Amino acid sequence: MTRPVLSLTIDDLSPFARRLHQALAQAGSAPSHLALMNMLARAGGWQNFQHFRSGALAQIEPAGSMMVVDxxxxxxxxxxxxxxxxxxxxxxxxxxxxxxxxxxxxxxxxxxxxxxxxxxxxxxxxxxxxxxxxxxxxxxxxxxxxxxxxxxxxxxxxxxxxxxxxxxxxxxxxxxxx
CATH class of the missing domain: 1.10.10 (Arc Repressor Mutant, subunit A)
Known part of the structure; x- marks a missing residue:
């Protein structure tokens, strides 16, 4: 089964980068893959990666056709x-x-x-x-x-x-x- 593509659109890069920098500084060492995905999602305004993923997947209709964001x-x-x-x-x-x-x-x-x-x-x-x-x-x-x-x-x-x-x-x- 192919994995759906989940696009991350950032409205304003500066606050995103600031939040991501803070999260990385709090982590101390290099975060795991999942921890980094959670940090990216939080910096983008979601609760965590699962929250981001569910929102992105909600745009996919059951028939598989994409509901497009303009x-x-x-x-x-x-x-x-x-x-x-x-x-x-x-x-x-x-x-x-x-x-x-x-x-x-x-x-x-x-x-x-x-x-x-x-x-x-x-x-x-x-x-x-x-x-x-x-x-x-x-x-x-x-x-x-x-x-x-x-x-x-x-x-x-x-x-x-x-x-x-x-x-x-x-x-x-x-x-x-x-």
């Missing part, structure tokens, strides 16, 4: 975020806007009922251009957030992100953890 689109969207994962500006292209709001959606609390003021406050902490209304409207249009007819209550809708959205969310979580 890495150039992820890279373009990441340019609109700062080093801490805050959205700097609203992308001009609609497909990047839609991808960017997935990153914000992932940081909204699951199951919480929020007023318009509460969701706006949460979104204001996640972006720097001061327009929570456009973010709320886009999330509602995409079905990421549901609101009551009178607009008084908002709730994050639980949906499974596609591989490209998952890749962006993972990169943003690594950035915000740095």
């Amino acid at each position: 890495q150039p689109r992820v890279t373009q969207a990441l340019r609109h975020f700062d080093g801490q994962g805050l959205l700097l500006r609203w992308p001009a292209k609609t497909n990047l806007q839609h991808l960017a709001v997935w990153g914000l959606w992932s940081q909204l609390p699951k199951g919480a009922v929020m007023t318009e003021q509460e969701i706006s406050s949460r979104l204001n902490r996640l972006h720097l251009f001061g327009d929570a209304a456009i973010l709320r409207r886009t999330m509602v249009e995409l079905g990421l957030v549901k609101r009551t007819a009178d607009g008084r209550e908002y709730r994050r809708e639980e949906r499974a992100p596609a591989p490209t959205e998952r890749a962006l969310i993972r990169h943003l979580h690594v950035r915000s953890a740095s």
Whole structure:
């Protein structure tokens, strides 16, 4: 049986190298193959190699065809975020806007009922251009957030992100953890 290829994509090499350097310094001596794979995975933002591997394998459909991550689109969207994962500006292209709001959606609390003021406050902490209304409207249009007819209550809708959205969310979580 052939081994699946697991690609490791690094969003920002500097924090990755810093984390890997710290892990190698703590090891003291040359780590084993498995220990090195765990260090690489942790430096990339995963818990360990198994966590990385399961995420990479989740992109493979049962039939064996690969669910492809649109890495150039992820890279373009990441340019609109700062080093801490805050959205700097609203992308001009609609497909990047839609991808960017997935990153914000992932940081909204699951199951919480929020007023318009509460969701706006949460979104204001996640972006720097001061327009929570456009973010709320886009999330509602995409079905990421549901609101009551009178607009008084908002709730994050639980949906499974596609591989490209998952890749962006993972990169943003690594950035915000740095």
